[in-house]
Amino acid sequence: MAAQATFKSIKSLVPLFDRVLVQRFKPEAKTASGLFLPTSATSAPLPEATVVAVGPGAPNKAGNIVPCSVKPGDRVLLPGWGGNAIKVGEEEYSLFKDAEILAKIQE
Template identity: 80%
Template sequence: MAAQATFKSIKALVPLFDRVLVQKFKPETKTASGIFLPASATSNPLPEATVIAVGPGAPNKDGKVIPTTVKAGDRVLLPGWGGNSIKVGEEEYFLYKDSEILAKIEE
């Protein structure tokens, strides 16, 4: 299980290096006609998320900072594992390394 931390405001959290703070999309649990769906019907093997904040980047072997590949507001595809969970009130966010993000979703 991923480590958990609790904060009063998401603005209090600033990712460091190449870390990316995301909020996963919650799957619909009810159809338009009001039928509740079981968790097995709504699970997505690769979760999608919205990027909330990013760190400035991580230094390479020469000391040059390489910026993250995503920015706040981007939609991304995450792996089915990893990430550190962060609770802010009832909301749950996750921190991933930039290199762990599988793809950016462009509309």
């Protein structure tokens, strides 16, 4: 299980280097026809998330800063593993390295 930290405000959290702060989409608690799903059916986190904040980037071998490939507001596809869980009040976020993000979802 990933480490979990608790903060009072999401604005107090600024990712460093090539880290990306995301908030996963919440699974639906009921079906389109109105049936409520049990918690066991919705406990797995969804692979989609919204980028909340990004770090400035990480230095490459030449020492130049390479910016992150995503920006706040982007929808992304996450792996089923990894990341660090962060809780702010009742909201849950995750912190990933830019290279761990699988794809940017374009609409």
